[in-house]
Amino acid sequence: AQTVTQSQPEMSVQEAETVTLSCTYDTSESDYYLFWYKQPPSRQMILVIRQEAYKQQNATENRFSVNFQKAAKSFSLKISDSQLGDAAMYFCAYRSVFQGAQKLVFGQGTRLTINP
Amino acid sequence: DGGITQSPKYLFRKEGQNVTLSCEQNLNHDAMYWYRQDPGQGLRLIYYSQIVNDFQKGDIAEGYSVSREKKESFPLTVTSAQKNPTAFYLCASSIRGGEDTQYFGPGTRLTVL
Numbered sequence: 308a309q310t311v312t313q314s315q316p317e318m319s320v321q322e323a324e325t326v327t328l329s330c331t332y333d334t335s336e337s338d339y340y341l342f343w344y345k346q347p348p349s350r351q352m353i354l355v356i357r358q359e360a361y362k363q364q365n366a367t368e369n370r371f372s373v374n375f376q377k378a379a380k381s382f383s384l385k386i387s388d389s390q391l392g393d394a395a396m397y398f399c400a401y402r403s404v405f406q407g408a409q410k411l412v413f414g415q416g417t418r419l420t421i422n423p
Numbered sequence: 424d425g426g427i428t429q430s431p432k433y434l435f436r437k438e439g440q441n442v443t444l445s446c447e448q449n450l451n452h453d454a455m456y457w458y459r460q461d462p463g464q465g466l467r468l469i470y471y472s473q474i475v476n477d478f479q480k481g482d483i484a485e486g487y488s489v490s491r492e493k494k495e496s497f498p499l500t501v502t503s504a505q506k507n508p509t510a511f512y513l514c515a516s517s518i519r520g521g522e523d524t525q526y527f528g529p530g531t532r533l534t535v536l
Contacts, residue, residue, distance in 0.1 A: 311465070342524070350511060350529070350530050351527060351529045352466075353527075354524060398465055409468070409473070410456075410468035410481055411466065411525060413466045416463075
């Protein structure tokens with residue numbers, strides 16, 4: 308079974324600075340999808356970024372980018388120019404590509420605090 | 424205005440009662456999911472449905488039931504058999520059940536009194 312580990316329960320960063328959130332995963336599959344979701348105080352899960360394992364190029368979405376290291380099974384999220392609205396829980400998630408593998412496997416989350 | 428709606432936002436239940444959580448989407452997505460979130464943990468899959476009139480158990484289906492009579496609706500019933508139902512429940516949907524990204528509703532907080 309696949310597992311996802313987020314080793315940083317809490318992180319903090321000064322506004323306008325850059326922060327990196329760590330995620331490692333364990334799988335025997337060669338193709339899969341990885342995601343970062345943001346959960347603000349409203350508790351709705353919001354997709355931040357998605358990476359397909361067969362793509363070597365790291366995904367980017369505006370101020371958010373990932374460092375995908377397939378061999379190391381590492382998938383970190385970098386947030387540049389941090390803003391107060393970035394404060395939230397961040398969850399890393401894994402999804403298999405195989406038929407019937409419908410679920411997202413989530414890490415336990417990292418709480419990000421932005422200091423003004 | 425497309426999206427996923429869940430109701431109610433907060434729900435209180437007495438022990439021994441069944442309760443149904445609503446999830447509706449107008450995104451024309453085929454697949455829908457129910458997840459449970461406990462404090463300090465990530466989400467765990469309860470049930471999912473890839474098409475109307477079909478659904479499959481997830482990792483923690485015991486004490487829950489679902490139906491999928493309409494494409495846009497996927498209600499979750501928390502039965503009295505669920506030993507520890509107090510949690511935050513999130514519904515999600517995706518275009519299909521394969522590689523598509525799952526999008527989430529705002530969630531329902533269930534508290535058993």
